[in-house]
Amino acid sequence: MNASLVITLVGTDRPGLVNALAARAAECGANWLESSMAQLAGKFAGVVRLSVAENDVGKLEAALRALEGDDLRLTIERGAMAAAAGRTTRLELLGQDRPGIVREISAVLARHGASIEKLDTCCENASFSGEPLFRAEIAVQVPAGLEPASLKADLEALANELMVDLTLEGDTEN
Numbered sequence: 764m765n766a767s768l769v770i771t772l773v774g775t776d777r778p779g780l781v782n783a784l785a786a787r788a789a790e791c792g793a794n795w796l797e798s799s800m801a802q803l804a805g806k807f808a809g810v811v812r813l814s815v816a817e818n819d820v821g822k823l824e825a826a827l828r829a830l831e832g833d834d835l836r837l838t839i840e841r842g843a844m845a846a847a848a849g850r851t852t853r854l855e856l857l858g859q860d861r862p863g864i865v866r867e868i869s870a871v872l873a874r875h876g877a878s879i880e881k882l883d884t885c886c887e888n889a890s891f892s893g894e895p896l897f898r899a900e901i902a903v904q905v906p907a908g909l910e911p912a913s914l915k916a917d918l919e920a921l922a923n924e925l926m927v928d929l930t931l932e933g934d935t936e937n
Contacts, residue, residue, distance in 0.1 A: 764816075764817050765814045765815060765816055765817065766814070766815055766816075766817050766820050766841060767796075767812060767813070767814055767841065767842040767843065768793075768812070768813045768814075768815060768820070768823065768824075768839055768840070768841060768842060769810065769811070769812050769839075769840045769841075769842040770784075770810070770811045770812075770813065770827060770837060770838070770839050770840075771808075771809070771810050771811075771837065771838045771840075772784070772807070772808065772809050772810075772811075772835060772836065772837050773806060773807070773808045773809075773835070773836050774806065774807055774834045774835030774836060775805065775806060775807070775834040775835070776802045776805055776806060776807040777807075777834075780807055780835070781800065781809075783830055784811065784827070784830065787823070787826040787827055787829070787830065788811075788813055788815075788823065788826075788827075790826060791815060791819050791822050791823040791826055792815060792816060792819050793813040793814065793815040793819070793823055794813065794814045794815070795811065795813060796812045796813060796814050797811075797812045798810060798811040798812065799881070812842055824839055827839060848907050849904050849905050849906050849907045849909075850904075850905045850907070850911075851880065851902055851903065851904055851905070852877075852902075852903045852905050852911075852931060852932065853900070853901070853902055853903070853931070853932040854868075854899075854900075854901040854902075854903055854918070854929065854930070854931055854932075855898075855899070855900050855901075855929070855930040855932070856868065856897070856898070856899040856901075856922070856927050856928070856929050856930075857896060857897070857898050857899075857927060857928045858896065858897060858922075858925060858926060858927025858928060859894060859895070859896060859897070859926065859927070860886050860895040860896055860897040861897070864897055864899070864925060864927070865882075865884065865899070867921055867925060868899065868901070868918075868921065871914075871917050871918055871921055872903060872914075874917070875905075875906075875909055875913065875914045875917065876906045876909060877903050877904060877905045877906065877909070877914065878903070878904040879901055879902070879903060879904075880902040880903065880904050881900075881901070881902040882899065882900075882901050882902075883899070883900045883901075884897065884898065884899045884900075885897075885898050886898075897927075915931055918931065
């Protein structure tokens with residue numbers, strides 16, 4: 764039987780960091796299932812999900828811990844193998860940057876019992892005016908019993924209030 768491990772890492776960005784993690788995982792027979800990593804303000808941050816034989820969990824944890832130091836911190840947690848039931852919806856938002864946008868969107872989603880599966884955000888300059896714009900791309904897990912029209916109406920009302928463009932893409936069943 765295999766165990767699912769979720770590893771988070773944060774440290775000073777440097778060449779070879781991902782390779783060091785991948786090499787230790789491979790040496791312990793772990794399979795790299797999914798990850799999301801980024802360099803932000805000179806720091807490297809990532810989340811990785813590995814699958815490894817239950818008997819090799821301790822060996823893998825020790826190998827990964829050997830990477831830790833002053834400039835790299837890891838957390839290792841057991842994860843679940845099964846996905847939640849429901850629909851996945853993609854949400855895109857673009858508007859003038861200001862504090863609180865993520866808080867407002869996440870509050871509406873939470874009120875409807877929806878869970879953020881993936882959140883990518885950035886600030887960019889508008890092409891002609893140069894004004895700072897906030898862009899968010901969100902994958903949302905919507906509970907099976909939720910009426911999509913209700914969530915859509917609340918998100919559209921919030922978009923009007925925030926004066927942002929908001930697009931909800933098609934649902935996919937899980």
